[in-house]
Amino acid sequence: MSLAKWKEREREERKKDIIKAARNLLAEKNFDDVTMDEIAREVGLGKSTLYLYFKNKESLYFAVVLGGIRIWYESVKSEVEKGNTGLEKFILYGKANRTFSNRYPDYFRLLYSPTSIKKEFDPDKMNRSEEFQEVRELFKKIMSIGIDSIQKGIDDGDIRQDVDPTEAAILLSVIYNGRVNMGDWARDLLETKDIDDDKFDKDIGDLFLHMLRK
Structure with missing residues (x-):
């Protein structure tokens, strides 16, 4: 596997992890009660990194x-x-x-x-x-x-x-x-x-x- 493909796969996996973490939090709370900081902590990323995946x-x-x-x-x-x-x-x-x-x-x-x-x-x-x-x-x-x-x-x-x-x-x-x-x-x-x-x-x-x- 080329480096570019490996990085793309890694990016997709991380994106799935972010979506999964957000789904878990949104299943428990309303939209306005969930913060990007909280989602970032849940998935083990910095908030700035989270915005690289979602605007x-x-x-x-x-x-x-x-x-x-x-x-x-x-x-x-x-x-x-x-x-x-x-x-x-x-x-x-x-x-x-x-x-x-x-x-x-x-x-x-x-x-x-x-x-x-x-x-x-x-x-x-x-x-x-x-x-x-x-x-x-x-x-x-x-x-x-x-x-x-x-x-x-x-x-x-x-x-x-x-x-x-x-x-x-x-x-x-x-x-x-x-x-x-x-x-x-x-x-x-x-x-x-x-x-x-x-x-x-x-x-x-x-x-x-x-x-x-x-």
Whole structure:
């Protein structure tokens, strides 16, 4: 291996270490409570060295999120391809979303982080971030899979004609957002009815399908 390739591999490994450290910290704290100093200490680097890999905290945040949304996109895409009808594809779309949220709760929380955290981001820095741009494009692709599934369901005659596919897919995304950021008061109420996370997720899916079906 040439020296240049060895250095490039070393750089990539260190970058992965930084992203892993940031993911661990962001899984425990909100965005504004995690500092670049803290991340640098976690990975054993100087803060100045950290900025050689990521221009700012926003860029690093979206590098973490990017790893999660890539997994999410591939899992949704492969699962939906198993369906034949539009309704089958949409049911599989919801199943893939639930599976991802259960398997990677830290990624899902970061992707659906509260608005109060997102307000901390500098819009100019976000727009200049390659990671942010890719996250946004992949999220649109995930939404498009849901939209196309609903449209096919309408064309198949299984989903109501008066349903707008884009509006329905966005509504489902809003529901997931609320599900992730649900307050303790809501969880307490569900517990009084012996409704755990799995049952609540299933009931959400059943109710949403009831809204869509003819």
